[in-house]
Amino acid sequence: MALAKVYSVALLGVAGHVVEVEADIADGVPAFNLLGLPDAALSESRDRVRSALINSGEAWPNKRTTVALSPASLPKRGSGFDLSVALALLAGEKKIPSERLGATVVLGELSLDGRIRAIAGALPAMVVARDAGFSRAIVPRANLAEASLIPGIEVFGFSQLINVVAFLRGLEFQEDDEFESVENPSTVPDLADVLGQYEARRAIEIAAVGEHHLLMMGTPGAGKTMLAERLPSIMPPLDTDAAIEVTSIHSIAGLVKGSTPLIRTPPFVAPHHSATRSAIIGGGMNQPRPGAISLAHRGVLFLDEAPEFVSGVLDALREPLESGVVSLARTGGTALFPARFLLVLAANPCPCGRFTGDGRACNCTPLAIRRYLSKLSGPLLDRVDLQIFVEPVSRVALAASDVGEASAVVRERVLQARERTSVRLAGSGFATNAHVSGSALRREFAASDDAMALIHRELEHHRVTARGLHKVLRVAWSIADLAGHDRPRREDVAEAYLLRSGISQLVGAA
Ligand SMILES: [Zn+2]
Structure with a gap:
């Protein structure tokens, strides 16, 4: 034997x-x-x-x-x-x-x-x-x-x-060198391609600083996708530990190829709204496979036409948004995949997509609009700090605008702001501004007095809820970090408030 x-x-x-x-x-x-x-x-x-x-x-x-x-x-x-x-x-x-x-x-x-x-x-x-x-x-x-x-x-x-x-056996052998030598395409599109869109560019810069989830609402063709897919180009590149973690997930999905496989750029993953729940969350009959939310780990998950996603998919995002991991129960054990991503939702303002506010271009009834957007409201939007309208750039603005600022320039500002964030949050248990708890925002991470006065006035006039107040403060911290302020000032809070007020009224979310 x-x-x-x-x-x-x-x-x-x-x-x-x-x-x-x-x-x-x-x-x-x-x-x-x-x-x-x-x-x-x-x-x-x-x-x-x-x-x-x-x-x-x-x-x-x-x-x-x-x-x-x-x-x-x-x-x-x-x-x-x-x-x-x-x-x-x-x-x-x-x-x-x-x-x-x-x-x-x-x-x-x-x-x-x-x-x-x-x-x-x-x-x-x-x-x-x-x-x-x-x-x-x-x-x-x-x-x-x-x-x-x-x-x-x-x-x-x-x-x-x-x-x-x-x-x-210790013998001579000849390996042919003709193995796959396809490099990972590392061509992330650049923000310089985006003309105009000052507010939206500002919003994704703030999102990159604080890891704030973002909702962009606007008519088809307004440039929502173009903006979202450029977000990774202004996020901090992955350090070696993060790169190995991200590459591991892509390796399990069988997506790692080539001779320089380490993924250094935050991934951008944009599943179609018809994608199955398991394609997005993860699953598979036998071998658990990471879903889009894990492939987007430490990068961007972009859900275009978010209200159209298969029922249950948006709700299923809540747990990973909370914990940063997704657990897939299978016979023989539970597979855990990391899933800490920056969520970018895009939506049309109404079912037909042409709603402009004055209602002229669109026949959707207020009820139909409300029903359409209600798929986005509630607990999911509670986690989305930034909610903006994206307007199509007018021909005049297009003709007038210079080339947009390049991603490398914006990323440099993001990195400096992140540095300020991490010095402040060191030892607090919070990694980024989007993660700071409500109680911490009322105490050690409160804004300046006159900034708090502004926000309390909004609260008293019921123009913002207590939950909404926390979101405004988190965003205000990222704005302050970009500006180099020690604490959010009145103008930082005012900008943060503007960056979310429009849609909240429309969606009816806090
Ligand atoms: Zn419409």
């Missing part, structure tokens, strides 16, 4: 566990058993491993063979265990030295001809392996760049099973 052990990784959400792949090859009637809660994909693994071995010039063991993946209770899904099963079989037959596999994790799907296919989640799998004390990894060549992002673990990438075998 020969026993051999190879290590791999099973992921659940962005977390995971090391899996032992143990091959037991004994004399007896030839048979092959695969144990350890395998799903359908894992059972098909047997056929792929057999073909790949034979097509790589190795023999399929003509003995009583058992391969067990443990711990058995762990939900193991997908095809990423093929390579570890193949190597366990070879090691069990003493065709490769098993001591060379001791501190190594092995990931990879095999194709029938012996090529090694890319897998999803190579990056988070490396984090799991390193944290479990492994110092080496064998991964698909196509995943080499992303797997190599994790320091402390030596990663080898292969495109063919035959090359892995040669490597483990």
Whole structure:
């Protein structure tokens, strides 16, 4: 009897566990058993491993063979265990030295001809392996760049099973360099393209400073999408920890490609309003997949025509907006995906989209408008600090305006304002202005006296609710941070109030 052990990784959400792949090859009637809660994909693994071995010039063991993946209770899904099963079989037959596999994790799907296919989640799998004390990894060549992002673990990438075998035998082998070398497109559109739109540009700058969620209302063609997709270009670039976290999520979704895979720019994710709940929140029948809200982690989630989204989707955003994570319950465990995003909602002002306030261009009844916008009101809008109208730029303004300020210039102001924010909030438990609690805003983070007097007057005249007051103050802090004021002044609060008052009356939200 020969026993051999190879290590791999099973992921659940962005977390995971090391899996032992143990091959037991004994004399007896030839048979092959695969144990350890395998799903359908894992059972098909047997056929792929057999073909790949034979097509790589190795023999399929003509003995009583058992391969067990443990711990058995762990939900193991997908095809990423093929390579570890193949190597366990070879090691069990003493065709490769098993001591060379001791501190190594092995990931990879095999194709029938012996090529090694890319897998999803190579990056988070490396984090799991390193944290479990492994110092080496064998991964698909196509995943080499992303797997190599994790320091402390030596990663080898292969495109063919035959090359892995040669490597483990200490023999010469030739890797072709023709693996996918597509770079991540890092072309974020620039704010310089946006002409006019002073108020909206100001609003997204403030949103970037304080991580304030934003509602833009305006007729189709007013430029809402153009503004939203430029928001990442003025947000702080992701530091290494954040970049690895974001890239991990995209890796699990199978979206990481190329030789420079680390995502340094805040992602921009814009699902269509017909997208399913699981496409947006996350889900999948077996393998939990991150949804749009997790792909937008540390970036922007843009919901255009927000009132048109599938029923329940907007409500389902509330929990992740609160906690910054989304939990997906599945048999065998709960998958957690980070989901801290800046939410940008866009909406037409009425069902037909032509409402202008004086009602001339539009036949929508007040009831129809109210019903349309009511999908946005309530608890979701409670979390949206900035609510603005976006007007189409007139031809005159278009002709008159100079080129807009470039993103790099705006981002520099955002970074300086963020610096002031983080110095002030250090030790408070709040990360950004949008997160500061109502009670803190009344005490240690209150505005200046005359600014508070202004807002209390609005409160007394019922032009703002207590909840609305907190939103105004949070935005006022971001305005003050941009202006370099120690505390929000009267003019900062006045601007913050203007940036949300128009729509609140229309939507009837606080
Ligand atoms: Zn209308």
